[in-house]
Amino acid sequence: MIEARFKLDYPGFTLDVDLSLPSSGVTALFGHSGSGKTTLLRAIAGLERVPGGRLMFDGEVWQDENVFLPTHQRPLGYVFQEASLFAHLTVRGNLDYGTKRRPTNADFSNIIDMLGIGALLDRKPDRLSGGERQRVAIARALLTQPRLLLMDEPLAALDLARKREILPYLEQLHETLKIPVLYVSHAPDEVARLADHIVALDAGRVVAAGPLAETLARADLPIRLGEDAGVVLDATVAEIDHTWHLARVEFPGGSLWVRDEGHPVGKRLRVRVLARDVSLARAEPSGTSILNHFRVTVRELADDAHPTLLLARVEAGERSLLARLTRRSAAALELAPGVDVWAQVKAVAVLG
Amino acid sequence: MLSPSDLGAIWLTIKLATVTTAILLVLGTPLAWWLARTRSGWKGPVGAVVAMPIVLPPTVLGFYLLLLMGPNGPVGQFTQWAGIGLLPFSFAGLVVASVFYSLPFVVQPLQNAFEGVGDRPLEVAATLGAKPLDAFFTVAVPLAKPGFLTATILGFAHTVGEFGVVLMIGGNIPDKTRVVSVQIYDHVEALEYAQAHWLSGGMVVFSFLVLLALYTLNPTGKKK
Numbered sequence: 001m002i003e004a005r006f007k008l009d010y011p012g013f014t015l016d017v018d019l020s021l022p023s024s025g026v027t028a029l030f031g032h033s034g035s036g037k038t039t040l041l042r043a044i045a046g047l048e049r050v051p052g053g054r055l056m057f058d059g060e061v062w063q064d065e066n067v068f069l070p071t072h073q074r075p076l077g078y079v080f081q082e083a084s085l086f087a088h089l090t091v092r093g094n095l096d097y098g099t100k101r102r103p104t105n106a107d108f109s110n111i112i113d114m115l116g117i118g119a120l121l122d123r124k125p126d127r128l129s130g131g132e133r134q135r136v137a138i139a140r141a142l143l144t145q146p147r148l149l150l151m152d153e154p155l156a157a158l159d160l161a162r163k164r165e166i167l168p169y170l171e172q173l174h175e176t177l178k179i180p181v182l183y184v185s186h187a188p189d190e191v192a193r194l195a196d197h198i199v200a201l202d203a204g205r206v207v208a209a210g211p212l213a214e215t216l217a218r219a220d221l222p223i224r225l226g227e228d229a230g231v232v233l234d235a236t237v238a239e240i241d242h243t244w245h246l247a248r249v250e251f252p253g254g255s256l257w258v259r260d261e262g263h264p265v266g267k268r269l270r271v272r273v274l275a276r277d278v279s280l281a282r283a284e285p286s287g288t289s290i291l292n293h294f295r296v297t298v299r300e301l302a303d304d305a306h307p308t309l310l311l312a313r314v315e316a317g318e319r320s321l322l323a324r325l326t327r328r329s330a331a332a333l334e335l336a337p338g339v340d341v342w343a344q345v346k347a348v349a350v351l352g
Numbered sequence: 353m354l355s356p357s358d359l360g361a362i363w364l365t366i367k368l369a370t371v372t373t374a375i376l377l378v379l380g381t382p383l384a385w386w387l388a389r390t391r392s393g394w395k396g397p398v399g400a401v402v403a404m405p406i407v408l409p410p411t412v413l414g415f416y417l418l419l420l421m422g423p424n425g426p427v428g429q430f431t432q433w434a435g436i437g438l439l440p441f442s443f444a445g446l447v448v449a450s451v452f453y454s455l456p457f458v459v460q461p462l463q464n465a466f467e468g469v470g471d472r473p474l475e476v477a478a479t480l481g482a483k484p485l486d487a488f489f490t491v492a493v494p495l496a497k498p499g500f501l502t503a504t505i506l507g508f509a510h511t512v513g514e515f516g517v518v519l520m521i522g523g524n525i526p527d528k529t530r531v532v533s534v535q536i537y538d539h540v541e542a543l544e545y546a547q548a549h550w551l552s553g554g555m556v557v558f559s560f561l562v563l564l565a566l567y568t569l570n571p572t573g574k575k576k
Binding site for chain 1: 476478479480482483
């Protein structure tokens with residue numbers, strides 16, 4: 001368990017958080033730029049000194065009124081937005097820098113293989129691509145066997161192709177790492193892919209915190225996601241339809257047909273359903289090109305970004321979906337909490 | 353050709369510039385580091401004092417150093433009390449004066465280099481377990497290497513070229529304070545133009561080579 005309490009008051013910037021973060025899984029610190037998420041991460045690392053702050057990590061005091069553990073004494077790994085490799089050292093020199101100072105029994109070759117940087121060891125950082133540099137930076141942090149991994153928008157400085165190159169590595173980390181990861185991001189798709197928990201920050205304050213699926217399914221999430229509003233569902237591949245290249249994935253309370261991306265039956269997947277891709281109907285839809293429709297119960301109606309629109313949270317079995325619709329449609333369908341309707345899902349993204 | 357007294361002056365000049373540069377690198381590095389990283393209000397005043405030898409006439413600097421280190425000056429009284437004797441008109445006095453005179457030429461390149469390194473590499477080093485001093489020597493210094501090269505060359509060359517301060521504080525004592533620039537002055541005064549040419553031409557070649565080294569070893573615009 002990580003307990004963090006920080007309060008900063010600069011002109012034009014405040015940070016006021018009192019948080020308990022889980023000590024396993026990936027916790028996304030999510031918010032727009034200027035929301036204080038990077039400052040919070042830096043305060044946890046000890047890179048930013050927040051007077052009067054308090055930080056406990058698994059029962060150890062890292063900061064309180066009397067104690068301030070300097071960064072180099074905190075057993076953490078930090079991946080910065082730009083890779084920040086030491087320009088005067090080779091890749092190997094960079095990797096050794098941490099292990100020389102924090103001798104560990106980390107499995108060097110395993111980590112090198114996992115991040116695919118075995119062929120780069122003798123190169124200088126200026127001979128690497130942006131994606132390669134970031135992978136080296138991640139490996140450098142992991143090799144010190146940190147007990148906490150902090151990542152500050154590790155993909156933000158990369159173009160889309162490089163992001164796609166790194167995401168699988170991050171997903172693999174997510175599955176294999178036993179340590180807690182704090183992942184700062186302003187990109188909802190990264191959060192949806194990688195996080196287990198989310199802390200949403202706005203103007204230096206925590207506006208929502210909790211397990212990812214539950215939190216994203218809140219129709220009244222105080223942080224407006226706009227086009228990115230939607231839910232993630234942890235599902236299992238239940239059936240493959242080879243004729244149409246479709247896979248049926250099951251989640252507690254329902255199932256969805258998705259594109260068959262070659263995952264075997266039984267594989268656990270995370271899928272994302274955006275609110276804009278869910279529509280509601282009073283009668284069972286027929287004669288439609290949309291594959292997925294099922295019965296749901298309206299639980300909640302909430303304002304959306306624009307007064308034309310609202311977000312409806314509907315329950316399908318044990319899971320919730322969000323649907324975006326116009327107020328006019330909601331009135332025409334006489335939607336209200338408790339009403340049973342049909343949901344049509346136009347698109348489902350398989351996050352892997 | 354060069355006379356024994358010319359050779360003595362050259363040797364003395366090299367010795368002075370070497371000792372001065374060495375002292376300046378030791379003193380200038382922490383000063384430049386502080387100037388590059390402090391957020392204190394003293395940054396401006398200290399930076400201005402460091403830069404003053406660039407704009408002051410060397411005679412002014414020499415004059416005040418002479419007063420300070422003279423028998424009635426506070427530094428002079430201290431050195432006499434400490435049993436060192438008086439600094440003016442000695443090699444040690446020249447070293448002290450040269451340190452002041454060449455200070456900005458060592459501190460400013462180092463300060464620029466440290467500012468160019470920035471906070472990030474040091475933060476990275478800290479997250480990898482490096483103590484601040486460790487990070488300084490293993491990250492900041494290697495990354496600031498071009499700055500150290502510039503500082504060394506400029507500090508050395510600028511000390512070689514000093515004249516006014518030397519004359520004020522050291523006078524013209526063979527093998528003790530008579531450096532090349534003073535020797536040239538003496539030759540010209542004595543109308544020994546041939547001798548003056550040898551030394552002056554040598555200085556021209558030396559200056560060119562130094563600057564050539566600076567610009568080829570340290571190409572600007574390649575830094576990131």
